[in-house]
Amino acid sequence: MKIILQNLTKIFPGRNKTKKKKGEEKNNEFVVAVDDFNLEIPDGKLVGMLGPSGCGKSTTLYMISGLQKPTLGKVFFGDSDVTSLEPENRGVGLVFQNYALYPHLTVKQNILFPLQNFKGEQKLTKEEMLDRAQTAANLVQIGELMDRKPSELSGGQQQRVAIARALVKMPRVLLLDEPLSNLDARLRLQTREEIRRIQRETGITTVFVTHDQEEAMSISDIIVVMKNGVKQQVGAPQEVYDDPANLFVAQFLGTPPINVFDGRLDGGKLFVNGDAVMEVPSLAGETREVAVGIRPEAFVPDDSGPMSCKLSSLEVMGRDCSVVFTNDASRKPISRAIVNSDVPVVPDAAGIVRFTLKPHKVFLFDAESGERIRF
Amino acid sequence: MEKLSDNEVLELVHSDPAAAAQNRYIVHRVNTSRDIGDRNQYKAWVYLAPALILLLIFSFYPLINTFRMALLNGYTSDGFTTAYQVGFRNFKTVVNFVDFKQCLKNTVLLCVITVPISTTLALLIAVALNSIKPLQRMFQTIFFLPYVTNAIAIGMVFKVVFNRVAVGDLVQTEAVINRFIGLFGADPVNFVNVGSSWGANMFVVCTYIVWNALPFKILVLLGGLQNVNKQYYEAAKIDSTSKIRTFFRITIPLVSPMLAYVIITSFIGGFKEYSSIVGIFGETMGPAGSEGQMNTIVGFVYKMLPYWKTGVASAASLILFGIILIVTAINGLVSKRTVHY
Known part of the structure; x- marks a missing residue:
């Protein structure tokens, strides 16, 4: 599914709870998290949104998911405008930074959860559901852990469960919010390869957010560098590295830094x-x-x-x-x-x-x- | 130097410390927790003493004395009469009291009716409160008001609200509730006045208890709800979970520890129900003409006290204690299976 972001803008109201001091400029009114963001993500690509914390990359992701509504601009999935569509009707899979696995449900119940929400024609029989849950679990290699609770899993395993839960309903778009930030260095290397493999195998258009340039460069087809809510540069990782649009992009990419x-x-x-x-x-x-x-x-x-x-x-x-x-x-x-x-x-x-x-x-x-x- | 096992080393150290030292076996005396305990145990007791003494006087002594009193007749705290052993006769007396059966029935019914209703209502209100942003504080305060008002005073207000004084068809006082149901063409009901039925009384008392129990439960459940990570709801939303399914599959399990707490405490409170009935009906524990109609076990205990029947009262309160113990144990067992900590 091709994703098009058109003039996407998100403005958060400022927190004006503290009393303004005398003579202070009235500049705390609004926070522009994402500023006039335009992007076309081709079908089946893995896109890494990259930027320092607070640059609006997660907000952009949440606007694609529908959990946050853009102040201005539009989101298209394919040719259809989904801007006003509620997240439940967008058919996206989202992996949260902290995974947000339901703690009271087993791995199997967690993965089954999205399938049990299907209504009408989509509705599956119990066997079909179990079958699809098992397939998704096998894809992320947690097939043996189906009866455990999330609290009994390691961080990496929880992360895979979260991916399986997002994938099981065959989303049109898979969104990952800092999926590797809770993992240790070795697991991070391994898991990012895994994400790459899963994305290749499923061919689902995937957007992931990270502040780690190495992570973004190593697995993305396309990287989007952001700063203060403004898109700085879009392109294949090597292309952006070799031909940075500005000093910020040049400094942000590469280890050791430029x-x-x-x-x-x-x-x-x-x-x-x-x-x-x-x-x-x-x-x-x-x-x-x-x-x-x-x-x-x-x-x-x-x-x-x-x-x-x-x-x-x-x-x-x-x-x-x-x-x-x-x-x-x-x-x-x-x-x-x-x-x-x-x-x-x-x-x-x-x-x-x-x-x-x-x-x-x-x-x-x-x-x-x-x-x-x-x- | 040959290598010795730990036990051999220990033996050597004890039998010939000099040789052991020469062989560089020096056993450091390690401060085990037991050693520290030996030395400092008395200190711990000293520190605990104030609390322990207070507990002994005000908690353990009355509790144990209740057990003793239940087996005595003629006990008074001033020793005015001589007490004598009667074995378990007091318990028999309690159980055979016609009044007691009425009290037991009232108490159990009050619990069984009000706990589920008030808990469900509190949960729904808490969820609603949690989902609104503007005016949340104001509503929270409004819902909390009953908690800080006096039970007796509110009981009297309830009596006024449900009041009806009529001689035949000649109505002298018709209070709000009867006027309200009159709007729908229903016949007025004698809720609390002379000649009112047990069912009508029960309705009033249950309404009162539910209303009175809500604030605390809402407070606890709202606290629980506010602690639930919002991302669970976002995840559910992404997966197109219906509102009802979200409520039953996510909200309830995640606040189940609070729910269990609320249910257990309200069962305990329900079995000790007393002041609400005094508030509505006065110390007669029932409408004029049918005194004691709404009496509860605690009311029964109080009623026994003025007649030097402390033994019977103690026995009754021990029976209540037993009932609460059993109910709480059952609650605990059920919640062990259903509560997700």
Whole structure:
């Protein structure tokens, strides 16, 4: 099922319970959680909504589910407008962050619960229900746990039950709200593969919300990066990583994070901390301050390279080597480069290392707005 | 150095500490909880003493004395008369009292009728209150008012509300309720006045008890409902669960601990019903002409006291104690199966 979000906006009334202090601006009136959000999610894709907490990604998800009504804008499933449809009539499956498994029911009863709500023609016989519940349980590999209560399950198992419960009614759309946030690191890796597998097997259009960029990048077909309720960029994970629309997206994606420096464009050259680190012939006419984003993998150690930095430490990690250095123009106290450990990184007597930069891993942004400056 | 088993080490330490020490077997005396207990037990008792003394005087002594009194006749607290042992005769007396049977019947009926009605009503009101946002506080206060008003005073108000004084067809006073049912063309009912029937009295008392029991139950159940995670309802909504099914399959199981608590306490309270009837009918425990018609077990106990029949009163209260114990045990067993903690 294709999902289209059209000018979706959600405004929450502000909490004006505390008395306003004198002279304070009246800016607490409303909170714009989602601002004019447009998105088309193709059928059968796994979409990761990514952003820091409070960026409106969960609100968007709940508006797709119908649990929250948009202030403005429309939601389409396929060609039908579902904006005014109650959640019970939308045919979505939702996995809550805390799973919301009914604590008094066994796993089997939990999975059966949505099926028992079917009415009219959809109504199933007991055998059919049990059959479908078992199929859903097997899909998420909890077939043996059917008679346990949720409290007797581990976090990962509960999560699978929640997915099974969402899947059992064959929803048109599957929504997952931070599905991995309650799991430990190892289980998280395993479960995200599982979600990918289940999504592939069922072919259900799936939207999941996360603040973990690695999680989103590793399993999504498409990622949507959000900030303060505004969509920043949409695209395939690699595409967004390689071609960020603005500084926020560039900083949000990638581990280790991108290094940001204050730089200057002058006469077709890019200056960082006084070094002319790169030729930018296409921007020869411009002279301005810029923010320079350099991916850790953009640095190539080179004794005669243009960019000079002060080495802090070397972290050898087998195949790769992490070079931690400082640079006066850096916006963070330390910067980090990932280089191939075959190339030795040898600082000179003053502790300076020099790099050349791979141009396609270097991004320029407006120093104020953070908008990308393409070259 | 050969390796010794734990027991061998212990033996060595006890028999030859020097050798053991040389072999680096040093057994640290570990402060087990028992050791600490030995040393500090008296302290614990000292700390507990004030509470224990008060409990002994005001709870345990009266309770045990009740058992003793039930086996005596002629007992008075001032020792004015000599008490003598009568064995279980007092219990026999109680059971054979015609009055007592009426009291037992009234008490049991009051419980059986009012507990389910008031609990169901309280649950429905609590759910309704929980689902509204505006004015919730105001309604909560209104529903809570009966709880803070005096039972006797309210009983008198009830008597006024249900009042009817008539000689033949000549009506002298017709109160609100009878006027109200008169609107629907029904005949007026003599609820509480001279010559009123047991059934009519029962109706009034039950109405009163249900009304009076609601606030506390609503309060407890509303507290329970507000603790239920809203996501269960959202999950149910996503799965297109009907309102009725949500109520029975989600709401009730999730507030079942509170429901069980409310039911158990209201059964206990119901068996001790007394003040409501005094409020409505006065100490005669019934309308004029048929005194004692609405008496309860606690009323029976009170009635026995002025006649130096403390033995009979004690026996009756012990019988009540037994009944409450059994009912509570049954409640406990039932809730063990149905309550989801």
